[in-house]
Amino acid sequence: MSLSSSDVLRIAQLARLEVTPAEVAAVQQDLNGILALVAQLQAVDTAGVAPMAHAQDVMLRLRADEVTEADQHRLFQAIAPQVEADLYLVPKVIE
Amino acid sequence: MIEASLAELADALAAKKVTSVELTERYLARIDRHQGALNAFVTVDRERSLAQARAADARLARGERTPLLGIPIAHKDIFCARGWLTTCASKMLANFVAPYDAHVIEQFGAAGAVILGKTNMDEFAMGSSTENSHFGPARNPWDPARVPGGSSGGSAAAVAARLAPCATGTDTGGSIRQPAGFCGISGIKPTYGLVSRYGLIAYASSLDQGGAFARGAADLALLLNAMAGFDARDSTSLERPKEDYARDLARPLAGMRIGLPREYFGAGMDADVRAAVEGALAVLRTLGATAVEVGLPNSALSVPAYYVIAPAEASSNLARFDGVRYGYRAPEYGDLADMYRKTRAQGFGTEVKRRILVGTYVLSHGYYDAYYLQAQRVRRLIAQDFVAAFGECDLLIGPTSPTVAFPVGAQVSDPVQMYLNDIYTVGPNLAGLPALSIPCGFGAGGLPVGLQVVGPYFSEARMLNLAHQFQLATDWHRRAPPGFAAQ
Numbered sequence: 056m057s058l059s060s061s062d063v064l065r066i067a068q069l070a071r072l073e074v075t076p077a078e079v080a081a082v083q084q085d086l087n088g089i090l091a092l093v094a095q096l097q098a099v100d101t102a103g104v105a106p107m108a109h110a111q112d113v114m115l116r117l118r119a120d121e122v123t124e125a126d127q128h129r130l131f132q133a134i135a136p137q138v139e140a141d142l143y144l145v146p147k148v149i150e
Numbered sequence: 151m152i153e154a155s156l157a158e159l160a161d162a163l164a165a166k167k168v169t170s171v172e173l174t175e176r177y178l179a180r181i182d183r184h185q186g187a188l189n190a191f192v193t194v195d196r197e198r199s200l201a202q203a204r205a206a207d208a209r210l211a212r213g214e215r216t217p218l219l220g221i222p223i224a225h226k227d228i229f230c231a232r233g234w235l236t237t238c239a240s241k242m243l244a245n246f247v248a249p250y251d252a253h254v255i256e257q258f259g260a261a262g263a264v265i266l267g268k269t270n271m272d273e274f275a276m277g278s279s280t281e282n283s284h285f286g287p288a289r290n291p292w293d294p295a296r297v298p299g300g301s302s303g304g305s306a307a308a309v310a311a312r313l314a315p316c317a318t319g320t321d322t323g324g325s326i327r328q329p330a331g332f333c334g335i336s337g338i339k340p341t342y343g344l345v346s347r348y349g350l351i352a353y354a355s356s357l358d359q360g361g362a363f364a365r366g367a368a369d370l371a372l373l374l375n376a377m378a379g380f381d382a383r384d385s386t387s388l389e390r391p392k393e394d395y396a397r398d399l400a401r402p403l404a405g406m407r408i409g410l411p412r413e414y415f416g417a418g419m420d421a422d423v424r425a426a427v428e429g430a431l432a433v434l435r436t437l438g439a440t441a442v443e444v445g446l447p448n449s450a451l452s453v454p455a456y457y458v459i460a461p462a463e464a465s466s467n468l469a470r471f472d473g474v475r476y477g478y479r480a481p482e483y484g485d486l487a488d489m490y491r492k493t494r495a496q497g498f499g500t501e502v503k504r505r506i507l508v509g510t511y512v513l514s515h516g517y518y519d520a521y522y523l524q525a526q527r528v529r530r531l532i533a534q535d536f537v538a539a540f541g542e543c544d545l546l547i548g549p550t551s552p553t554v555a556f557p558v559g560a561q562v563s564d565p566v567q568m569y570l571n572d573i574y575t576v577g578p579n580l581a582g583l584p585a586l587s588i589p590c591g592f593g594a595g596g597l598p599v600g601l602q603v604v605g606p607y608f609s610e611a612r613m614l615n616l617a618h619q620f621q622l623a624t625d626w627h628r629r630a631p632p633g634f635a636a637q
Contacts, residue, residue: 135474148486
């Protein structure tokens with residue numbers, strides 16, 4: 056199947072990426088080219104094959120629920136776009 | 151000195167024939183001279199490098215002798231290094247000074263290696279040519295009109311041009327092996343989980359693996375000895391006893407069974423690449439190895455499976471770049487959602503956006519099973535093919551890439567064509583297997599050809615054994631690109 060321009064805009068919205076009207080056609084063509092490449096997966100018989108989520112089938116480790124990080128918020132916030140009173144600033148969300 | 155192996159450099163440092171400061175100065179001067187033509191580096195910080203070299207000289211003066219003490223190394227600009235600009239070749243991180251060290255950087259720091267600079271790459275490691283860099287394409291020293299491969303193209307170009315004796319890289323779908331092949335040097339991607347991903351900016355976490363470049367395989371063994379090791383901060387780091395990856399270098403190849411995957415030797419490989427790879431096989435036979443044909447029947451599905459799984463993981467990993475905590479924020483925006491959309495649209499390049507969109511789609515409601523889960527099922531079939539093949543042989547060999555390095559600009563407008571460069575390299579990533587590339591000759595235009603070696607899990611020492619024995623019998627890895635030999 057191939058994506059329409061409104062599909063492209065819906066995916067862009069999900070991805071929080073602005074795609075301008077001037078860009079839609081080119082993005083649509085690129086994505087459809089890639090989807091055509093991966094379409095051959097659909098024809099493969101994978102009945103009874105478990106999905107392989109990871110390069111090695113190992114269990115992820117658990118660790119004790121202990122604090123392991125020191126407070127370095129000043130160091131980390133020094134590289135933030137906008138900070139005030141130790142808080143990250145963003146446009147107002149709740150009126 | 152510029153042509154010396156890492157072991158020879160360590161001997162020269164120990165014998166006080168050269169200091170780490172002198173060695174570092176020599177490489178920095180070469181970077182100065184050739185950076186304009188190759189664009190191999192994103193960041194060079196002379197004072198910071200020389201301070202590390204002075205510290206290494208002090209350790210040497212105290213009698214400390216470790217294999218990498220005082221040796222300069224270039225790091226792919228995907229590894230966070232405290233105090234260094236760490237950009238991932240993206241506008242999104244163009245102002246990001248890392249507040250901490252990646253595990254790999256800590257390991258090399260503890261070993262006493264000196265950071266020479268941060269190398270150019272495809273943005274967020276997405277690409278096969280180093281053309282997707284916010285800082286402009288890197289160039290191949292064998293022909294600056296050609297790409298060095300990617301995504302770790304800056305590291306490969308730097309080592310090939312003798313701007314660094316060794317370098318780090320990362321390999322998600324071939325990003326160490328393909329540029330090593332295109333640039334005529336050696337490069338290894340270890341077994342998934344051997345090298346910690348802590349501080350390595352994530353692209354596709356179930357595939358990303360750190361590794362190394364050098365001219366010869368013996369050097370790679372020393373680099374892997376420093377890089378590998380358990381790190382609790384990477385949830386997929388493997389707890390295994392320390393190994394010496396150089397332990398089998400001198401072992402004869404007599405009796406080694408080499409598998410030739412018939413799918414890697416079929417149509418699709420250029421004739422010049424085939425001739426070089428078959429020449430390498432003939433050398434391995436004279437060294438006592440035997441060859442057997444094996445099958446990897448699902449290998450044609452590896453590129454499609456990869457280009458579902460890797461974008462899916464990328465779309466999730468790159469959600470962190472939102473203009474709030476670090477990196478770029480759009481100068482003008484309306485509400486919060488608009489800030490995200492504009493920041494990400496302006497901060498990411500075309501290929502990164504393409505993969506985020508593909509990944510978002512294959513994970514979205516109604517398409518997850520058909521694309522993502524199906525790709526994961528095919529991934530298992532691909533991994534099972536390798537396991538079956540290793541029942542009949544010790545190691546697999548084949549071409550690293552179907553062609554030699556292509557011209558800058560030749561494939562940027564066709565993403566699918568670019569993806570097909572990865573046809574021989576993505577399989578080992580999907581399966582989590584170790585793989586390396588060594589130079590095995592020259593093809594059209596005098597451009598290098600890479601020989602790929604793939605091994606069972608944790609067979610790095612045996613793979614390096616094959617590579618080193620091959621390099622004792624050949625001199626492809628010693629050839630310098632015209633204009634970049636020692637002077």
